[in-house]
Amino acid sequence: MKDTAKHQGLRNQLAELLAQKGITDQNVLAAIRKIPRHLFLNSSFEDYAYQDKAFPIGAGQTISQPYTVAFQSQLLEVKKDHKVLEIGTGSGYQTAVLFHLGAKVYSVERQNELFKQTSALLPKLGIRAKHLSFGDGYKGLPNHAPFDSIIVTAGAPIIPQALMAQLKVGGRLVIPLGETHQVMTLLVRKNETQFEKHEFGEFRFVPLLENKN
Numbered sequence: 001m002k003d004t005a006k007h008q009g010l011r012n013q014l015a016e017l018l019a020q021k022g023i024t025d026q027n028v029l030a031a032i033r034k035i036p037r038h039l040f041l042n043s044s045f046e047d048y049a050y051q052d053k054a055f056p057i058g059a060g061q062t063i064s065q066p067y068t069v070a071f072q073s074q075l076l077e078v079k080k081d082h083k084v085l086e087i088g089t090g091s092g093y094q095t096a097v098l099f100h101l102g103a104k105v106y107s108v109e110r111q112n113e114l115f116k117q118t119s120a121l122l123p124k125l126g127i128r129a130k131h132l133s134f135g136d137g138y139k140g141l142p143n144h145a146p147f148d149s150i151i152v153t154a155g156a157p158i159i160p161q162a163l164m165a166q167l168k169v170g171g172r173l174v175i176p177l178g179e180t181h182q183v184m185t186l187l188v189r190k191n192e193t194q195f196e197k198h199e200f201g202e203f204r205f206v207p208l209l210e211n212k213n
Helices: 005-020 026-034 043-048 066-076 093-100 112-124 161-165
Strands: 055-058 061-063 083-087 104-109 131-134 147-152 167-177 182-189 195-203
Touching: 005 026, 005 066, 026 066, 026 093, 055 112, 066 093, 066 147, 066 167, 066 182, 066 195, 083 093, 093 104, 093 112, 104 112, 112 131, 161 167
Parallel strands: 083 104, 083 147, 104 131, 147 167
Antiparallel strands: 055 061, 167 182, 182 195
């Protein structure tokens, strides 16, 4: 698991590219510079790891392109020690970004193969999530709620009611909504019953599947 000066140079270039594309959160850019993305990918993709592209990671899933990871992370407005629920652990790269932003990360993965891989990988990289679980992301983690923010890393046809219920007042839920193409959507919980909705253009994600375990 080598991380070289060349890799660091490529990460710096990637962070500069993301800044040019409109990522302004310096903490997010610092996380991109720090996290060895190549270690979250199959070794056959190592030479391409710092391109702004998505890649397959097994089980029909992908690691999101760095711009998407950075964009979602920026929308969350993570503060140190925020409790963040991540739906779709995947490769663990987004988990690592949240960790480096100072979040206490709770993450759910529905693919057992990925759950096992990522649960083994993250501790080796010094990434200490508060709670990783294998389960149905539509249900969230009610036993650990409420959360300061929730991030969904797969395309959802609807906003799961369970996730809205698990968000603190003032909290932020970032979710890609749609069937084939998704619109990046931010919900801000204003009070017990009201949410403020913002939309940020189209992205493409693998689908968020329900009751597949």
